[in-house]
Amino acid sequence: GAVVSQHPSWVICKSGTSVKIECRSLDFQATTMFWYRQFPKQSLMLMATSNEGSKATYEQGVEKDKFLINHASLTLSTLTVTSAHPEDSSFYICSAREHTSPHEQYFGPGTRLTVT
Amino acid sequence: AQKITQTQPGMFVQEKEAVTLDCTYDTSDQSYGLFWYKQPSSGEMIFLIYQGSYDEQNATEGRYSLNFQKARKSANLVISASQLGDSAMYFCAMREVYNQGGKLIFGQGTELSVKP
Numbered sequence: 001g002a003v004v005s006q007h008p009s010w011v012i013c014k015s016g017t018s019v020k021i022e023c024r025s026l027d028f029q030a031t032t033m034f035w036y037r038q039f040p041k042q043s044l045m046l047m048a049t050s051n052e053g054s055k056a057t058y059e060q061g062v063e064k065d066k067f068l069i070n071h072a073s074l075t076l077s078t079l080t081v082t083s084a085h086p087e088d089s090s091f092y093i094c095s096a097r098e099h100t101s102p103h104e105q106y107f108g109p110g111t112r113l114t115v116t
Numbered sequence: 117a118q119k120i121t122q123t124q125p126g127m128f129v130q131e132k133e134a135v136t137l138d139c140t141y142d143t144s145d146q147s148y149g150l151f152w153y154k155q156p157s158s159g160e161m162i163f164l165i166y167q168g169s170y171d172e173q174n175a176t177e178g179r180y181s182l183n184f185q186k187a188r189k190s191a192n193l194v195i196s197a198s199q200l201g202d203s204a205m206y207f208c209a210m211r212e213v214y215n216q217g218g219k220l221i222f223g224q225g226t227e228l229s230v231k232p
Contacts, residue, residue: 034219043207043222044161091159097218105220107153107161 002028004096006108013084013115021079021111023094029074030096034105035067038091050077084115118143120210122223129198130231136183137193137226139208145169147213150191151220152182155205164206167191198230 003026013019023033031052036044048069050056056069066088068080077096081088091112095105119142129135141150152164167175167182175182183192195202208223 032218041227043224046219046221049219093159093161095161095220104163104166105218107163110159112159 002026002096002098002101002106004030004094004106004108006092006094006111008111009109010112011114013113015085015115016083018080018082019084019113021081021092021094021113023077023079023096023108025075025096025098025106028096028098028100028106030077031074031099032097033071033077034095034097035069035077035079036093036095038093038110040091044093047079081113084113086115089113089115118145118148118210118212118221120208120221120223122208122226124226125224126227126229128229128231129195131200132197134194134196135198135228137195137206137208137228139191139193139223141189141191141208141210143189143210143212145212149211149213150182150184151209151211152180152191152193153207153209153222154202155207155225157204161207165193195228200230200232203228203230 005024007022033050035047038044047062048056048058050071052071058064071077093110095107121140148169150167154162165177165180167184179196181194205225207225209220
């Protein structure tokens with residue numbers, strides 16, 4: 001099956017700094033990618049939908065200036081958490097859709113962010 | 117707006133027995149897809165099974181089957197012959213086919229524990 005990678009798998013940063021998380025589709029072209037965040041023992045909450053070459057569509061309540069999403073190519077989307085604070089500590093997961101497989105989204109392994 | 121509900125926060129099952137995880141959904145769309153994912157403690161999202169709203173037969177994938185009752189708007193997951201490795205979080209999700217790029221909306225999840 002199709003593979004999606006995320007980097008880094010975990011990161012610890014200090015409050016006030018910015019962190020970039022990469023999501024790559026390794027063996028297919030992903031016209032659409034999605035970013036989710038997940039708190040412990042909770043569900044995945046969609047943050048934004050990212051389409052290659054266009055601005056991301058953010059879900060209600062997600063600060064677009066804080067969570068910068070760039071989908072510059074068909075295989076790479078990035079999420080940058082700007083001026084991170086402890087409450088941004090979470091598990092961030094990306095997923096990608098392949099146009100030839102409309103039934104499935106392929107998920108990355110996730111990135112665990114801890115802000116101290 | 118679409119909504120997914122999983123009413124069982126936690127479930128226990130004896131090894132080798134079958135278990136049913138409940139999922140109900142709400143949508144005004146006629147065309148939609150229903151998914152089940154498994155999330156072990158490592159955090160990765162593992163696709164288990166898919167059911168399209170126009171599929172007349174219940175989906176099956178190995179030990180997983182989806183009990184789709186369209187009139188009741190339910191899509192329960194049945195795991196037969198439970199194994200210790202089935203212990204994980206299970207999420208039901210829905211995608212409205214023609215809406216907003218195919219984003220997935222997840223239920224709250226059910227934590228399944230398989231006892232030896």
